[in-house]
Amino acid sequence: MAILTTTNLSQSFGAFDLFSGISVSLPKDGKVGLVGPNGIGKTTLLLILAGQMIPSAGSVQFAKGIRFGYLRQEAAEAFAGRQHTVYDEMLLVFKALRATEAELRDLEAAMSNPDLTEEAGDALLERYSHLQEQFELAGGYQYELRIRQVLTGLGFDAESWKLPLPHLSGGQKTRVLLARLLLEAPDLLILDEPTNHLDVQAIEWLEGTLKTWEGAVLIVSHDRYFLDKTVNTIWEMTRTDIQTYRGNYSAYVLQRDERWQRRYDEFASLKERLEKELDYIRRNIAGQRTQMAQGKLSRLSREVAAIHAGGLGVLSALESKGWMQVKAEYGVEMQASTVGELHEQIKALQGPTRPPEVHMHIQASHRSGNLVLRTSNLTIGYPGTPLFTADDIVLHRQECAALIGPNGTGKTTFLRTILDRLLPLAGEITLGASLEIGYFSQAHDDLNRNNTVLDELLDQENMPLSEARNYLARYLFRGDDVYKPIRLLSGGERGRLALALLARQKANFLLLDEPTNHLDIPAQETLQAALAEFQGTILMVTHDRYLVDRLATQIWELRDGRLHVYTGSYQEYLAQRSEETEAAREAAAQAKINAPQPEENGDTPRLSKNEQRKREEALAQLEQQVHELEASLQAISEALQAATQAQSFDKIQNLSLEYAAAEEELAQRMTEWEKLAHE
Numbered sequence: 001m002a003i004l005t006t007t008n009l010s011q012s013f014g015a016f017d018l019f020s021g022i023s024v025s026l027p028k029d030g031k032v033g034l035v036g037p038n039g040i041g042k043t044t045l046l047l048i049l050a051g052q053m054i055p056s057a058g059s060v061q062f063a064k065g066i067r068f069g070y071l072r073q074e075a076a077e078a079f080a081g082r083q084h085t086v087y088d089e090m091l092l093v094f095k096a097l098r099a100t101e102a103e104l105r106d107l108e109a110a111m112s113n114p115d116l117t118e119e120a121g122d123a124l125l126e127r128y129s130h131l132q133e134q135f136e137l138a139g140g141y142q143y144e145l146r147i148r149q150v151l152t153g154l155g156f157d158a159e160s161w162k163l164p165l166p167h168l169s170g171g172q173k174t175r176v177l178l179a180r181l182l183l184e185a186p187d188l189l190i191l192d193e194p195t196n197h198l199d200v201q202a203i204e205w206l207e208g209t210l211k212t213w214e215g216a217v218l219i220v221s222h223d224r225y226f227l228d229k230t231v232n233t234i235w236e237m238t239r240t241d242i243q244t245y246r247g248n249y250s251a252y253v254l255q256r257d258e259r260w261q262r263r264y265d266e267f268a269s270l271k272e273r274l275e276k277e278l279d280y281i282r283r284n285i286a287g288q289r290t291q292m293a294q295g296k297l298s299r300l301s302r303e304v305a306a307i308h309a310g311g312l313g314v315l316s317a318l319e320s321k322g323w324m325q326v327k328a329e330y331g332v333e334m335q336a337s338t339v340g341e342l343h344e345q346i347k348a349l350q351g352p353t354r355p356p357e358v359h360m361h362i363q364a365s366h367r368s369g370n371l372v373l374r375t376s377n378l379t380i381g382y383p384g385t386p387l388f389t390a391d392d393i394v395l396h397r398q399e400c401a402a403l404i405g406p407n408g409t410g411k412t413t414f415l416r417t418i419l420d421r422l423l424p425l426a427g428e429i430t431l432g433a434s435l436e437i438g439y440f441s442q443a444h445d446d447l448n449r450n451n452t453v454l455d456e457l458l459d460q461e462n463m464p465l466s467e468a469r470n471y472l473a474r475y476l477f478r479g480d481d482v483y484k485p486i487r488l489l490s491g492g493e494r495g496r497l498a499l500a501l502l503a504r505q506k507a508n509f510l511l512l513d514e515p516t517n518h519l520d521i522p523a524q525e526t527l528q529a530a531l532a533e534f535q536g537t538i539l540m541v542t543h544d545r546y547l548v549d550r551l552a553t554q555i556w557e558l559r560d561g562r563l564h565v566y567t568g569s570y571q572e573y574l575a576q577r578s579e580e581t582e583a584a585r586e587a588a589a590q591a592k593i594n595a596p597q598p599e600e601n602g603d604t605p606r607l608s609k610n611e612q613r614k615r616e617e618a619l620a621q622l623e624q625q626v627h628e629l630e631a632s633l634q635a636i637s638e639a640l641q642a643a644t645q646a647q648s649f650d651k652i653q654n655l656s657l658e659y660a661a662a663e664e665e666l667a668q669r670m671t672e673w674e675k676l677a678h679e
Helices: 042-049 086-092 095-111 118-137 143-153 158-162 170-184 200-211 224-230 249-284 290-310 314-321 323-330 339-347 411-418 453-460 465-473 479-483 491-503 521-533 545-551 570-594 609-646 649-677
Strands: 002-013 016-022 025-027 031-035 057-062 068-071 188-192 216-220 233-237 242-246 371-382 385-390 394-396 400-404 426-431 437-440 509-513 537-541 554-559 562-567
Touching: 002 042, 002 216, 016 042, 025 216, 031 042, 031 224, 031 249, 042 188, 042 216, 068 170, 086 095, 086 143, 086 158, 086 170, 095 118, 143 170, 143 200, 170 188, 170 200, 200 224, 216 224, 224 249, 224 545, 233 249, 242 249, 249 290, 249 339, 290 314, 290 323, 290 339, 314 323, 371 411, 371 537, 394 537, 400 411, 400 545, 411 426, 411 509, 411 537, 437 491, 453 465, 453 479, 453 491, 465 479, 491 521, 521 545, 537 545, 545 570, 554 570, 562 570, 609 649
Parallel strands: 031 216, 031 233, 068 188, 188 216, 385 562, 400 537, 400 554, 437 509, 509 537
Antiparallel strands: 002 016, 002 025, 002 057, 233 242, 371 385, 371 394, 371 426, 554 562
């Protein structure tokens, strides 16, 4: 059953048609990734589906009674005028549930009144039973735990829960909105670039959450690894339709390439058939078989004219609907009447064309030495502010090292140190022989923002104007685009220009700082292919796990003020980190068991053996009392549930009082235990 269906959706802005003819259906449990080049209209489509924009044509139908949630790329305005804290915002999701909880407490207090009549007690009991069942089914006993899990998973520590919403950054507000949407658990979750403001740990948590999401999910994301982990269907958007592919992102890439190859093969077969038939017509038009040739000329002319009007897909329509209907529907006009005209029309047929894409090739001017980079006893940072120390590094020719870690840990500083723009605080960096270094800056700060695109290329390398324009066209700067000032370019356009300039340097050692930032998925794929074919050495700083997974031969992880070196692929790194985490957990548990008693210090007098023995006995006694009280609370809770089902008013009154007393005593014993344990 479809939770969402669109029919011939179109969106225009004045004379510009952004997209048209979008007809798709989303199942109630579908996990869909929407992909396509930047500017194709993905965000606009999401706005239409979320009811925040009216389409120029077409319709959207939702299944009856569904709830949906929409995450914008930037959600700063979503909390305008709200002054409460992050945690209070999460509690608003459970406003009705908390009202039920308050009513249950009021009913318990009322039922404990000894002067209550039997008739009134029965009415209260019936209401209490009904509310308690509703409360439990709605997750009333877990909602605070859910809030803690979601906020922690999305990277909010306990201190930030108390922050007022106006004090948050735009990225933090987007994460708050995402947290609220996850807690609301709508039937359809529409997410526009949900990973933009998340670190890797939070992204991995979100991946796990969406894998088990019970409703439908529609995601726009440039994070290919994230799409691989979260979706089972890909919608590929063009100006005129959406193509559906089953499977995750990697499966989509394979199917898409196979589909394009089939289209090329089908077109080649079509052209071959048309030319054979044309040859038959040419040889027989004036001979004994002239009548048959004339018939073939008429039929073939119709077929070629229809293809010109409606593309290859019109051939099936010709078979099912016939010539007159196809002619009317597609506005077919240019039907050839002579062999010469038909020959020209067949020559003019256009084969399948893929969307415009970057054509990138990075070639080193010469081969470097086998050793490219070596460090020893290295400390990176600024005078008085060390950022990290590093395991000793050895990087050889044609290896690819991926430097990963949280923002602000010193990754870019390390690249600048390798470039000799900063000095290491300690240790040595040794570069190999015959190196030509090419540097891609995350901020693109090597670009002259007052230059045009064309001037920037010509400033780097003297070449004929026509050659420069042809080269820039390979990076999608066509026509007047080459005269755009760099300061007016989008982030993706600046990234493409920086890559175009990098490729001209003929470097054999590439230092890449977030090279896929702002690039759409087709450009990311092109860059990945170019780097995979590169015959030099690569050191890249990136959050793009898909790129790392496909290229890296070493992983350098910045963690806890240390650069840790892992040799091998990204998957091998993940396996090793998992083993390390498990070993650390086991070591911590063992250390806690074996931990000695606190040493004597200047403020705490040393306990005598007799006092120490009494303290241990008191702790053991308190622990035993805590265990007994916890067991008692569990037993009372089960008895209270049974009494509620049996509608035994007297038992409910007595058990409620017992539960409250046991709960208060447990709190006292826990306080005593904590105080004694920390003395």
